[in-house]
Amino acid sequence: MTARFPVARPRRLRRTPAMRRMVAQTRLAPADLILPMFVKEGIAEPQPVASMPGVVQHTPDSLRKAAHEAVDAGVGGLVLFGVPAVKDGTGTAADDPDGIVQRALRDLSSDLGEATVLMADLCLDEYTDHGHCGILTPSGEVDNDATLERYASIAVAQAAAGVQVVAPSGMMDGQVGAIRTALDEAGYRDVAIMAYSAKYASAYYGPFRDAAECAPQFGDRSAYQQDPANADESLREVMLDLDEGADLVMVKPAGPYLDIVRRVRDAVDVPVAAYQVSGEYAMVEAAAAQGWVDRERVIMESLTGIRRAGADLVLTYWATEVARRLGS
Secondary structure, eight states: OOOOOOOOOGGGGGSSHHHHHHHOSOOOOGGGEEEEEEEETTOSSOEEOTTSTTOEEEOHHHHHHHHHHHHHHTOOEEEEEEEOSOOBTTOGGGSOTTSHHHHHHHHHHHHHTTSSEEEEEEOSTTTBSSOOSSOBOTTSOBOHHHHHHHHHHHHHHHHHHTOSEEEEOSOOTTHHHHHHHHHHHTTOTTOEEEEEEEEBOOGGGHHHHHHHTOOOSSSOSTTTSBOTTOSHHHHHHHHHHHHHTOSEEEEESSGGGHHHHHHHHHHOSSOEEEEOOHHHHHHHHHHHHTTSSOHHHHHHHHHHHHHHHTOSEEEOTTHHHHHHHHHO
16 A cells, blocks of 8 residues: 655745744845935935935935934945036046045045945946046047046045945946056055946936936947846856956846846856846836835835845845834
């Protein structure tokens, strides 16, 4: 007579919240989250970003307050984006020692010390009057090598102001190597580089461009950001950045590119970040405002999915809110 064994019932491990929590394979912690923050020169009060409900362009004072709140909630890091009062063709304000991001970095470094990880976006699009990520040739093309010189100068300016991690986002060839060399030669060997290694030419960036006031005045960025149809080149970009000295690598956007997050995580032995971008944020907020989705559940599900795909760190505009929820 054949022995009969009890049938396994996976549902036994799903019966209660405590049981599900105990056996969860993917965990989200406040320290996994990085909060992107916008600071604008020349405003007296924080300015709401219409396309990103709940997100503002900060004054220096409101930035300090919001940064303290994020750190108190347990958020792992802060990444700054600047909106200068004056823009020009070369993005002069980007490496001005008295530029808006450099001032903010000095304030936050003084306020927070080593209680958080201070990061700064390293690009030119927020600072140029044409909205592109680099210096332009007379014909309107981005000059890769001239742009690298500007990136190197920005990196040193941010390091002098107290940044701990620079985050080059322009997708210029050789940007990580140029930045690493400049930092090392200036004596900032301990400043890390989080490279936007797999940054796609995405339609999900629209609300960010409202917040950073950096929409291109002509053309788009498809010539230097990656084609959404391609996957293999993202790994080539990642490996090139690691060879040039990147300490962390990033995939951007996160949600539509979870396959890329997984491939990168499987291929490298450094921390992998994923940026849950403005369009991802805005769509959830818009749907929730209409009552079409359960806002809190969708937020947590989306972040858990990014972590499950392999991201060690997630840049998200919900960082403070979610960190508080996780810590409660």
